[in-house]
Amino acid sequence: MSAPRENQGTTTYDVIVLGAGPVGQNVADRAHAAGLSVAVVERELVGGECSYWACVPSKALLRPVIAVADVRRVDGARQAVTGSLDTDGVFARRNHYVADWxxxxxxxxxxxxGADLFRGHGRFEGPGRVTVTRDDGAQQTLTARHAVAVATGSLPVLPDIPGIEEARPWTNRHGTDSSTVPARLAVIGGGGVGVEMATLWQGLGSRVTLLARRSLLPRLEPFAGELVAQGLGDAGVDVRIGVRVTALRRPDPEGPVFLTLDDGGELEADEVLFATGRTPATGDIGLDRIGLTPGSWLDVDTTCLVDGVDGEWLYALGDVNHRALLTHQGKYQARTAGDAIGARAAGRPVDDAPWGDHATTADQHAVPQVFFTDPEAAAVGLTAGQAVDAGHRIRTVDLDLNAAQGANLYADGYQGHARLVVDLDREILLGATFVGPGVSELLHSATVAVAGEVPLKRLRHAIACFPTVSEIWLFLLAAYQRDKETPHAASA
Structure with missing residues (x-):
């Protein structure tokens, strides 16, 4: 390993990582495993957004809500639910999993x-050079021999509408670190954060209104958003599709928020939460010093090298490259890029061919995602529409999940739906979507099938245990075979 070296006020490392969230930690781990010295720079909490304001706290809060909903779906167990959730207990559970921040x-x-941690705000001073400014104003300059990896994540976007500053809206951070349940909460946005926050706060006792300009979960198959909207409505959420907020006002700082809607109506709430997108946290890290635009997403190649930067030294991982704003996908990129950094530093060949050791091929073909709503929505790969747009000849296979006996045993009156997207020319899966209670546990098998390009002829030999929800695979594959044997036109 090349040890850190002091030289004229500058400490030199093989690799510098900006951001100590899960993505930054993974690239640091892989680079160190390759025998390289590593410095990690973090200006907030080590662990990043995911650990303290996103994935971990939201799932810690959602789990009690979903657990009670699951119990109420089982006769003989639902009778044991005689009260509401203990919100203090739920918040204490969240606090445990975020280690009280x-x-x-x-x-x-x-x-x-094996890495050194530098607490402070890291900014580029030039190629391979980063200055870290601590809270007390002290500065230290770091120089990278081989690579700098940007893993600074993203920030919530607030729309530019009148009164938004006066309204003091929540973002995902307030949505996951608050320990007070607002009597009335307006959630703006129908994506993953919006539907999860609506599920969470309705379950904790708030009266939630969810406003979305278009369908819920618009990047998934259409039925996913429809079933999630139905589930939210059944739980008491007022779901309004095709509605936009045009203005906000909060005349009393301690009073309610008034939302003006484009349909002419007005909504009153005690708090308003915006889940209207993310922007890269690259605005103040000195990108202009290395020829890039501050505040921009960083386009990368398959090894996560940033496009337009000479010298094969700058990498962008996780949210900042805008490929998939998901922790698990960023960690995958970090592991792959860390190995590529090690190979380049050692002068070894880089295997960046599709599905190679140093290629993030899954970013284009097999991105898994789960939304912990009630019902859950889980998907991997391409939707039918995306597959057609990409030029594939496809057939879709659709079944209600209660075709599997395991689903009926999991929940009385189980309601859910599954879709496979099949490439007719290669007879492999391009995508899969599941919506229903507990379907997140179905997703990894689908991810293996999509990423592994497992032929359907072979996939039918992967036997699902009886009686599990996973047995739906048997019925989906049988339905495809019957469909294949019935002469008609392909889906596309």
């Missing part, structure tokens, strides 16, 4: 990876 354990984890 104390990052000391994760900071020790950076050290256990």
């Amino acid at each position: 104390d990052d000391s354990r994760q900071a020790l984890g950076i050290k256990s990876l």
Whole structure:
């Protein structure tokens, strides 16, 4: 390993990582495993957005809500639910999983990876040079021999509408770190954050109104958003599709928020939460010093090298490259890029061919995602529309999940739906979508099938245990075979 070296006020490392969230930690781990010295720079909490304001706290809060909903779907068990959730207990559970927003354990984890942690705001001073400014104003300059990896994540976007500053809206951070249940909550946005926040706060006792300009979960198959909207409505959420907020006002700082809607109506709420998109956290890291535009998404090649930067030294991982704003996908990129950094540093060949050791091929073909609503929505790969747009000849296979006996045993009156998207020319799966209680546990098998390009002829030999919900695979594949044997035109 090349050790850190002091030289004229600059400390030199093989690799510098900007951002100590899960993505930054993974690239640091892989680079260190390749024998390289690593510095990790973090200006907030070590562990990043995911650990303290996104994935971890939201799922810690959602789990009690979904658990009670699951119990109520089972006769003989539903009778045991005699009260409402203990919100203090739910918030305490969340606080446990975010370690009360104390990052000391994760900071020790950076050290256990073999990396050095620098707390402060990292900014580029030039190619391979980063200055870290601590809260007390002290500065230190770091230089990278081989690579700098940007893993600074993203920030919530608030729309430019009149009164938004006066309204003091929540973002995902307030939505996951609040310990007070608003009597009335307006959630703006029908994407993943919006539907999860609506599920969560309705379950905790708030009266939630969800406003979306178009369908819910618009990047999934249309039936996913429809079933999630139905589930939210059944839980008491007022779901309004095709509605836009044109103005906000909060005349009393301690009073309610008034939302003016483009349909002429007005909505009153105690708090308003905006889940209207993300922007890259690259606005103040000195991109202009290395020939890039501050605040921009960073386009990358398959090894996550940033396009338009000479010298094969700058990498962008996770949210900042805009490929898939999902923690697990960013970690995948970080592992792959960390290995590529090690190979380039050692002068070894880089295997960047599709599905190669240093290629993030899954970013284009097999991105899994789960939304922990009630019902859950889980998908991987292409939707039918995306597959057609990409030029594939496809057939879709659709079944209600209660075709599997395991689904009926999981929940009385189980309601859910599954779709496979089949490439007719190669007879492999291009995508799969599941909506229903507990379907997140079905997703990895679909991800293996899509990423592995498993032929359907072979996939039918992967036997699902009886009686599990996974047995739906048997019925989906049988339905495809029957459809194949019936002469008619392909789907596209």
